Amino acid sequence: MAVTMVDSQFQDILRNWCRGEDLKVQHAILLIGVPEDLAVEQIEEVVHTVRCWGRVRIRGRSFNSETQSLLVLCECREKIDPERVPPKLMPIDGSEPWTVVIANQMAPASDDFEHKLKKWLQAEGKTMDDLHCYYTPASAQQSTDEPLLRTMSQLMNQTRGVQIEGHSYRRLRTFSGVVPTPMGEEMLDPWLEQAYMMVDESECSDREKRRRIVESLKGPALEIVKAVKYTDSDASPEAYLNAINSAFGTVESGEDLYFAFRLLHQSPGEKLSDFLRRLEQALAKVVQKGGLSDTDRDRVRIEQLLRGAVASDLMLVQLRLRERKSDPPSFLDLLSEIRMEEEYQASRQKVTATVHQVQAAGKMETKDTEVQSLRTELKELKYKFAEMARKSTSCPPTDTQPSQVTDNNAPSDVTALKKQVKRLQNKMEGMGTKLTEPSASSLKFATSESVTLGPRSPAVKDTDDYFCYRCGENGHIATKCHAPENTQKEIQKLIRSLRKAQGSTPKNQ
Numbered sequence: 001m002a003v004t005m006v007d008s009q010f011q012d013i014l015r016n017w018c019r020g021e022d023l024k025v026q027h028a029i030l031l032i033g034v035p036e037d038l039a040v041e042q043i044e045e046v047v048h049t050v051r052c053w054g055r056v057r058i059r060g061r062s063f064n065s066e067t068q069s070l071l072v073l074c075e076c077r078e079k080i081d082p083e084r085v086p087p088k089l090m091p092i093d094g095s096e097p098w099t100v101v102i103a104n105q106m107a108p109a110s111d112d113f114e115h116k117l118k119k120w121l122q123a124e125g126k127t128m129d130d131l132h133c134y135y136t137p138a139s140a141q142q143s144t145d146e147p148l149l150r151t152m153s154q155l156m157n158q159t160r161g162v163q164i165e166g167h168s169y170r171r172l173r174t175f176s177g178v179v180p181t182p183m184g185e186e187m188l189d190p191w192l193e194q195a196y197m198m199v200d201e202s203e204c205s206d207r208e209k210r211r212r213i214v215e216s217l218k219g220p221a222l223e224i225v226k227a228v229k230y231t232d233s234d235a236s237p238e239a240y241l242n243a244i245n246s247a248f249g250t251v252e253s254g255e256d257l258y259f260a261f262r263l264l265h266q267s268p269g270e271k272l273s274d275f276l277r278r279l280e281q282a283l284a285k286v287v288q289k290g291g292l293s294d295t296d297r298d299r300v301r302i303e304q305l306l307r308g309a310v311a312s313d314l315m316l317v318q319l320r321l322r323e324r325k326s327d328p329p330s331f332l333d334l335l336s337e338i339r340m341e342e343e344y345q346a347s348r349q350k351v352t353a354t355v356h357q358v359q360a361a362g363k364m365e366t367k368d369t370e371v372q373s374l375r376t377e378l379k380e381l382k383y384k385f386a387e388m389a390r391k392s393t394s395c396p397p398t399d400t401q402p403s404q405v406t407d408n409n410a411p412s413d414v415t416a417l418k419k420q421v422k423r424l425q426n427k428m429e430g431m432g433t434k435l436t437e438p439s440a441s442s443l444k445f446a447t448s449e450s451v452t453l454g455p456r457s458p459a460v461k462d463t464d465d466y467f468c469y470r471c472g473e474n475g476h477i478a479t480k481c482h483a484p485e486n487t488q489k490e491i492q493k494l495i496r497s498l499r500k501a502q503g504s505t506p507k508n509q
Contacts, residue, residue: 010071010101017073018103021059025103027076029053031089032099034070036063043072046091046098051333053085054078055340080104172198172212176219177248188248191216192241199237209237221248254291261286261300265308272312273338279304280331298328305334315341374491381498467493 014030017023034043040058047056054077062071080102088097121127172195173186181187186194195216199209217225221244228235228243252260261282266275283301286292292300302321309316316322319337329337470478472489 011103013071014073014101014103017060017062021073023059023073023075026079028059028103029056029074029076029080029085030101031072031074032064032067032069032101033096034061034072034098035095036070038070042092046089047074049092050086050089051337052078053080055344172216174216174218175221175244176217177221177224177244178219188245192245192249195241199241206237210235210240213237213240217244250285252289254286254289256291257282257286257289258291262304262307264304266311268311270311271342272309272315273335273342275309275312276301276305276331276335276338279308298330299325301331302328302334315345374488374495377495381495 010030010032014028015025017030018025018028031043031047040061043058044056056077057075058072059075060073062073063069064071082102082104085100085102087100089100090097118128173191174184175186175188175191176182177188178185195213198212202209214222214225224243224247225240228240232239250257261279264279264282266272279301283292283297283304287294287297302325306316306321306325315338319341328334467474467490468476468478468481468483469490470481470485471483472486472493473481473483
């Protein structure tokens with residue numbers, strides 16, 4: 001079935017679909033002929049190749065038996081302009097084009113006037129034949145209508161001029177040309193832009209324009225205008241502004257300004273839209289000084305934007321500006337596209353930052369739980385150590401029994417355990433956890449026992465007990481360690497050594 005843009009059937013489908021989706025028909029388009037195997041992302045990629053409707057989002061898909069394809073409802077961010085909407089969309093893979101249907105499509109221009117004329121004649125009860133009696137040759141009307149029209153035109157121009165000259169207007173801000181610019185006065189560039197705009201857009205007489213310029217000047221700037229007026233009493237308002245620009249503006253030529261424009265680059269932290277506006281200000285001065293023709297303005301702007309935007313390469317790729325150098329957009333269109341892309345990226349960064357904050361909070365909770373568990377284990381070991389110290393003090397020391405030699409390992413293990421607890425306490429104090437010191441009586445008992453029992457038999461060192469108190473790795477000590485500090489691993493090894501020492505200590509008989 002052949003589908004045309006003005007097919008009322010699909011326009012009715014579009015209106016009814018928009019009504020069901022609570023969508024404005026001025027922001028909706030209907031695509032006909034979309035293959036069934038295409039994903040939503042692929043359809044949006046094809047639709048985004050057209051910039052006239054802005055960012056587009058797929059709202060629904062439906063299979064049509066007549067066309068044997070999908071009908072796709074799209075929501076557009078911009079209001080649909082019937083004059084700018086293309087009749088077809090060409091897919092990226094080069095397959096059959098898709099037909100675009102909108103609700104308020106325009107009828108062909110050839111039939112529009114005739115249809116309106118017939119409708120108006122029918123409402124007035126007339127026919128096309130009745131128009132001939134009202135038609136007279138142009139030569140017969142020229143002698144009577146032309147003087148009247150000329151008189152009315154002159155009268156309207158005079159009346160319009162009087163209304164404009166007497167109408168209130170916004171006065172130009174004061175400019176004196178003094179450097180630095182005094183408070184309450186305007187700088188040269190903004191003042192000239194506003195003055196040139198007033199001269200170009202205002203429809204009042206040249207005398208009124210000169211008066212507006214003169215009343216906004218004082219000091220050295222007013223002296224320059226007086227000199228121009230004494231030289232030529234009928235000088236134009238543009239001559240006044242050009243004289244002020246020559247006296248107080250830059251003395252660089254158009255070529256110098258063009259070279260300076262080519263050296264502009266994006267500053268760190270500067271948005272791409274702000275950099276584009278800065279380029280436009282410099283480019284306007286180049287064109288004004290004659291360093292560049294106005295026809296090359298769009299081309300040079302996009303070339304310098306691609307060259308100087310060193311911090312926005314990804315955005316330039318997404319906007320496909322390199323592919324559009326042959327047909328560059330205007331300044332306003334380019335600024336609108338960049339601002340839309342910046343807003344889209346800013347919204348994505350907000351979502352990403354929220355996700356990162358949630359993940360960081362989860363990691364902090366996990367770390368706090370591990371530290372709390374280590375503190376609990378340390379308290380339990382301290383309690384067991386106190387029990388072992390009390391049992392050791394309850395045993396009476398003797399001098400000459402052979403069993404003292406066999407029990408020599410018990411006090412040595414207790415002393416080693418005390419040293420390890422002491423080291424663990426020092427490390428925990430460094431982490432902000434205050435632990436209690438071993439009691440003085442237990443230390444005194446350990447010293448007396450070690451002296452009474454005599455020299456200890458050499459014990460075999462375990463590789464797990466010989467580790468670094470800085471990084472927690474085996475084979476070296478803290479004074480010769482060059483690795484980063486790992487407090488959590490060190491605490492785990494200390495706890496493992498304490499448990500091993502507890503398991504190897506024999507019970508008192």
